Amino acid sequence: MGRDNAGKKVQYEDRSQRWRMEIYPIIVSLILGLNTLGSSNAAEEDKCGVLPIVLHGHLKVTIAEQSAEIVCDPGYKSLKKSIKCDKGTWEPITCYVDEEGCDSPTRVENAVIISKPQERYSSGSHVTYKCHIKFRINGNDKVFCRNSAxxxxxxxxxxxxxxxxxLIKDGDYFIEDKKDEVITKVSYSCQSYYVLKEPKKHYSCRDGIWDTPPECLNPCKLTPEIYMEYNLQPVQDNYTRHSDExxxxxxxxxxxxxxxxxxxxVKGTCSDGKxxxxxxxETKNIGINLG
Structure with missing residues (x-):
């Protein structure tokens, strides 16, 4: 507070107070902002980026996200179990060929490998073979890779x-037994008037080979000419069965x-159609008159 030339009272501005109230806070804010920016840039520099691509393998990030587990493909291996991220950069990693592993397994005729195919197989791993239908495996179905072989x-x-x-001519079979939906035992019968030759109760398959099936022997047909020549009564359906008697x-x-x-x-024989x-x-009956 003071007076001017006319003697009037004048209020002067307190510059030190203005500095404290207005200018100082602005400067402090600028300083703090610069410090924050610097810390943010440093954090960005330390942040790890995307995991590197691994030929013949892949990486799994650990919980801390500052290291990654190395997982090589079958038949490949690494000298390290994991890699670390240092200042935003991942350590280099290589999965190289396991010299004790194996290439593709042996091809087996009339078989398939039911295991998941791989480019290369680690020592100690195995594949499983399965034969096609109508083929039986001889040996172990599981084959192991050991020391590169x-x-x-x-x-x-x-x-x-x-x-x-x-199948048989003029006849058919009836299923008597199965194993895994494969027929292993049957019986046979013939059509009407046909007769099985040397029949057995059952016919079986052993080691993929069937018993020799029976034959159906032909019936004998009696024609009108035979009836007339021999003066015979007609038989049912004009056929008679084969008989050894x-x-x-x-x-x-x-x-x-x-x-x-x-x-x-009169007596006769029927042998396989003949x-x-x-x-x-040939003699007519003669009536006897009793009167």
Whole structure:
């Protein structure tokens, strides 16, 4: 507070107070801002970037995110188990060929490898073989890689699984037993009037080979000419079955086989479709008048 030339009171500005209230805070803010910017830049410099690409492998970031676990592909290995990030830069890493590992496994004819395929296999790893249908594996299905070489691979032998049962002419088979949906035992029967030759109850498959199937022997057909020539009664459907024993063929009404007994039938044979009749019904019956 003071007076001017006219003697009036004048209020002077307190410059030191203005410095404290206005200028000083601005300067302090600028200084603090510069310090913060510097710290931020330093943090950015220390921050790790994207994980590097690893040929024949990959990396897994650890919880701290300042190191990464090295995972090499099968058949490859690294001298380190992990790498670190130093000032924003990851350490270099290489997965190189494991000299004790193996290349692709041996190819086996009539088989497939059901294990997941790999470019290279580590020592101690294995693959599994599986034979095609109708083939049986001979040897171990699992083959191991040991010291840069594969163990001996198996082979697949044919005819290990039974093929479908053999068909027969004029007949059919009936399934009696199965194993893993493969038919292993059957029986046979023939069509009407046909007869099995030397039949067995069952026919089996062993080691991929079936028992020899039976045959169906043909029936014998009696034609109108045969009926007329031998004076015979017609038989059902005009067929008679094959038989190792003699068959009876009856004479038609009014006729007999002659001789002392005057039999009303004659004997014959039927052998696989060929009929043989030993005698004809050649004598007419003579009525006896008792009156």
């Amino acid at each position: 594969w163990d001996k691979a198996p082979t697949c032998e044919g005819s290990s699984i039974c093929p479908p049962p053999p 003699e068959i009876k063929l009856y004479c038609k009404k009014g006729w007999n086989a002659g001789g002392f007994q005057r039999s009303d039938y 009929i043989t009749i030993k005698k004809k019904c």
